[in-house]
Amino acid sequence: MPDTGATKAVDESAFQGRSGTQRGFGGWFIDTGWRHLVAFAALLFALFPVYWVVMGAFDSSGSLATQDLVPQEVSLDNFRALLSDDGHPPFWTWFWNSMKVCLVTSTGTVLLCASAAYAFSRMRFRGRRSGLMGILFIQMFPNSVAVVAIFLILQRIGDVFPALGLGQLSSLVLVYLGGAIGIQTWLIKGFYDSIPHELDESAKVDGATPFQIFYKVILPLAVPILVVVFLLQFIVTINELILAEALLRGSEGNQTLALGLSAYVNAGFDSRWGPFAAGSLIAAVPVLLIFYFAQRYIVSGLTAGAVKG
Secondary structure (H helix, E strand, C coil): CCCHHHHHHHHHHCEECCCCCEECHHHHHHHHHHHHHHHHHHHHHHHHHHHHHHHHHHECCCCCCCCCCCCCCECCHHHHHHCCCCCCCCHHHHHHHHHHHHHHHHHHHHHHHHHHHHHHHHCCCCCHHHHHHHHHHHCCCCHHHHHHHHHHHHHHHHHHCHHHCCCCHHHHHHHHHHHHHHHHHHHHHHHHHCCCCHHHHHHHHCCCCHHHHHHHHHHHHCHHHHHHHHHHHHHHHHHCCHHHHHHCCCCHHHCCHHHHHHHHHHCCCCCCHHHHHHHHHHHHHHHHHHHHHHHHHHHHHHHHHHCCC
16 A cells, blocks of 8 residues: 555645646646745835835934834924924924815816816817827926926916916926826727717717716716826826926925925934824825725726727
8 A cells, every 4th residue: 555644745835836736845836936026026126115104204314324124212203393383394284285286186187087088088070180199299298397498488477477486385286287188088089989889879869968877877887997096196296396396496384395305304313204204104094095095996997998099
């Protein structure tokens, strides 16, 4: 009779391959195991900065030079220093300014891009293809390239309409909206193209106007991609610094969170690292909440438009 004990010992130390055969650790590692090792290393590389910021926020030293990998003493001193009642720094002013800019920009981006994408997806008109290629070509150049031009334009506009000039949150929102239309329109159009045109034809037979088709047929089906666009634009806006620094310079009451924290930590990087890390954690809370409530739309919104377009 075969030695069942030896067979059992071999089976316990072996790994099952794709075809169901048993292999040793070396064969498994050469074929598959190294991929797990690379993925684990990439995960550590990506999460370490997040871990370092979280530890810095709760490290009682509040200094980057003395921060340990594992804090010797955990406290909320950095949060108290950031949220102190004396108004220095005016953290909550920065926070609410960012929330207003992010919410208005994200909502406006969804409305504008949803309307533009509907026209490019469902209507046929002269210049449609060149228009699509044009907005895609313009999107190749980041907004930071045009900072000087945008600054001068808003300076001239401010001479006539002060509410839309330099140092105003409304002007910053307009600039953000202009920079977001291109790629987001393409993203929503790809989703619209995956919605059957037969639904439009059925609505037309029932007497629906193009606006009614857009509002009552297309938009309810496109909720996943609209949520994704809102989320992506919210993340980009809350983290944007270059344009905010150029357009809001000299207006302390209208500074955004990214701009305020940047100026705060630059004034004393080593001694203010802890409060800066605490502010970064608080700034991440709105994004995490949106992710939590919109997670069921995210995967379908990003993948449904990938087949057609």
